[in-house]
Amino acid sequence: MENKCKKCGSENIIMVEYDGMHPDHYDGVSEIECLKCKTRFGRWSGKELAEGEFEKVGGKEKKK
Numbered sequence: 001m002e003n004k005c006k007k008c009g010s011e012n013i014i015m016v017e018y019d020g021m022h023p024d025h026y027d028g029v030s031e032i033e034c035l036k037c038k039t040r041f042g043r044w045s046g047k048e049l050a051e052g053e054f055e056k057v058g059g060k061e062k063k064k
């Protein structure tokens, strides 16, 4: 996992876990949030998460 923000390069980041009630809950870190530029990145996908968007477990959409 990256230990700095991909966008601004800040090391002021936190690892975010979703709680057990969250539809995309994973028992561990799901996203990385930069406290400097407030950008959130998916743990697996590495992509920037928009507001209200969450990282799917494994970085993929669930099969239906």
Ligand SMILES: [Zn+2]
Binding pocket: 005, 006, 007, 008, 009, 010, 034, 035, 036, 037, 038, 039
């Ligand atoms: Zn940043």
